[in-house]
Amino acid sequence: MGLDTMKIAVIGAGIGGLAVAQALARRGADVTVFEQASEIAEVGAGLQISPNGARVLDALGLGAELRQRAVMARTVQLCDYRGGEVVRLDLGDTGQGGYHFLHRADLINLLANGARAAGVRIRLLQRIIGVTDGRRPRVELANGAGFDADLVIGADGLHSVVRAALNGPRAPFFTGQVAWRALVPNSAERGPEVRVHMGPIRHVVSYPLRGGSMLNLVAVQERAAWTAESWSQTDDPQSLRAAFGDFCDEVQGMLAAVDKVNLWGLFRHEVARAWHGEGLAILGDAAHPTLPFMAQGACLALEDGWVLAAALDEEGDVAKGLVRYQALRESRARRVVAAASTNAWKYHLAFPPLRWAAHTALRAGGRLAPSRMIRQFDWIYGYNAIDAVGQPVNDG
Template sequence: MRLDEMKIAVIGAGIGGLAVARALALRGADVTVFEQAPEIAEVGAGLQISPNGFAVLAALGLGDALRSVRGAAVHLCDYHGGEVLRLDLGRLTRAEYHFVHRADLIDLLAEGARAAGARFRLLQKVTDVGPGARPRVETASGAAFEADLVIGADGLHSVARTALNGITAPFFTRQVAWRALVPNAAGRGAEVRVHMGPLRHVVSYPLREGSLLNLVAVQERAAWTSESWSQTDDPQALRAAFNDFGAEVREMLAAVETVHLWGLFRHPVARVWQRGGVAILGDAAHPTLPFMAQGACMALEDAWVLADALSRAETVEAGLARYQVRREGRTRRVVEAASRNAWKYHLSFPPLRWAAHTALRAGGALAPERMIRQFDWIYAHDVTREAA
C-alpha cells in the first residue's frame, strides 16, 4: 500500500501523536495533526526513555538531537536513606537510557513532524470520531474533516477510544502522585533514586544537563483524587505526607514551590484498537501506571509499529489488524507489570520490608548482571528491527 496516497488525521499532539505523525509523513503520507491547545507545548515534568523507546527516536532520525541526561544507575533506597540496591544501567544489553524533560521531547518530536511535512491545526477540540469507509473527525466548532485514516493519540480521555469501545470506567487504585521540579542543589549525578517507605515512595532523577531534579512522590490513601495532570496542590501537603523520610528526601521536598497532584487510576487495555479506518495508540489504547516508567516508550513503540504495519500491508484494514496483533500482547504485559510493581516500594510491615530489602541486597551483591537483565524483555526489545 502506498502511504504517499493517503490522507491521515492524527488527534493529539502528545508524544505518541507527534511520533506517528513524523513516522507516517516520512513515508510520504499527507498528515494533519489536530490539537485542542493553542500551541504545541507540555507542562514541566520528567520522563525516562529506556533503550526500547530510544530505538524508535533513533529510527525516526531524532536520537542525536535528544536533549537528555544519559542515565548511569538506579538506586533503590530505604526511606531513611540507606541504599538497598544499585542497578548499573551500563549492564543493560543496550545502554541507551535517558532522563528527559517532557517539554524537550515534545519540542523535538513537533519539529521532526513539521520537518517531515506534517501540518498542525491548533485550537481544534475533537468531539466525535466516526469510523467507516471514509472516517471523519468532528470538532467543537462544528467543522468536519474526512481522511483515509484517523489515529487517536488523544490520551486517557480519548474520543477515538470511545468511538471504538464505548465508555469504560477506570477504577481508583487508592494511590495518588505528586510531581515537581526543583533545582539540583546537591549536584546529584545521572541516576534514578527510589526512596521506599511504608505505603509511599519518592522517585528523583536529574534533567537538563543536571540543573534540575524531577520528583514523583506516590502515596497510598483512600481519599479519591481527580485523574488530571493539571491539578495543583499545596507543597506543604506533600512535605507533610513524607515528613518521616530521611534528610535527602526532606531537603528535596523543602525546595518544592509548585506541585501537581493526580490520582492513579487503572484503565483496562482497549479491546478494540482499530475499526473502520480508525486506530488508537498510547494511553488511548493502554493507559499505564507509572511504576515501570514505560508510558512514553510504549507510545513511541506504537507509533513506529503502526506506520511500519501500514507500509507493509496491501490495505488499510490489513495494516491496522497487523498493528494490533504486534502490539497488544506486549503492551498488556507491560501494563500488568506496572500494576504489580507498586507494592514492592510500599511494604509497611517491618519484618516483611526487612526481608525484601535483604533479598534485594543479596541479589545485587551476588548476581548484579542477573538483577539488571531481568528487564531485558522490556529494554532490549527493538520494534524497529522486529519481524513484521
C-alpha cells in the same frame, strides 16, 4: 492503498501522536494533527526514555538531538525511606544501550519539530467532539467543521474520543494511588542516577534533568480517597512535605525546595479490546494507559507509533495493516502494563518484617548477581520496534 496516497488525521499532539505523524509522513502520507491546546507545550515534568524508546527516536532521525538534550542515566539506587542504600544497579550491565532522563517539554518540542520537518500539518485549538468510523472516517470538531480522511488515529490519551467510539464509553478506574510531581534545583549536585526512596505505602523517585541543573521528583502515596485525574491539578507543597515527613534528611532537603507541585490521581482503563475499526485506530494511553512504575508510558507510545506506520506501509492495505498493528502490539502492551501495575507494592511494604526481608533479598541480589537483577527486564528494554513488523505477531 499505499501510504503515499493516504490522507490521515491524528488526534492529539502528545508523544504518541507526534511520533506516528512523523513516521507516516516520512513514508509519504498526507498527515494532519489536531490538538485542542493553544500551543504545543507540556507542563514541567521529567520522563525516562529507555533503550526501546530511544531506538524509535533514532529511526525517526531524532537520536542525536535526544542525546544532546538528555541526561544519560548510569545507575539505579534503591534506598530505605529512613536513609541508607539497599542496592545500587549499574545500567551499563544491561547491554541494551542508553537510558535517558529528559524534560517532557523537550521531548515534545523535539517530536513537533521533526513532524513539521517531515511535512505534517499541526492544527491547534481544535477540540474534537466525535469521530465516525468507516472506509472514509470523519472527525467532528466543536466549531461545527468536519474533516474526512482515509484513517483517523486517536492519540488522545486516557479520555480518548476514538477509544470510546471503538470500545464504547467507560470511565477509567482509580487505582488507589496518587502522585505528586515537581522540579527542584539540583543543589546537592546529584549525578546521573535514578534514586528511589521506599517507605510504607509511599515512595519518592528522583533523577536529574537538563544537564543536571534540576531534579525531577515523583512522590507516590497509596490512598483510599478518590482524586481527580488531571495533569494540571496543583497542590500545596506543604501537603507533600507532610505526607513524607518521616522520610530521611535527603528527601526532606529535596521537598523543602519545592515551591510548586502538581498532584494527580493514578487512573487506568483496562487495555482496550479493539485498537482499530475500519478507518479508526488508537495508540498510547488511548489503547493501554499504564501506571508510571516501569517508566514506560512514553516508550510504549513511541513503539506504537512506529509499528502502526510500518504495518500500514508493509501491508499496503489499511485493513490488513490495522489488524497486523494490533496483533503485534497488544500482547506486549498487556505484559508491560501488568508489570507496572504490580511493581509499586515492592516499594510500599508497610509490615516491618516483610520490608526487612525484601530489602535483605535485594541487598543479596545486588551483591551476588547484580547483572541478573538489572537484566530481568531485558524483555522490555531489548524490544526493537523497528524490526517488529517482521516478527511473529505474538512475540511480546
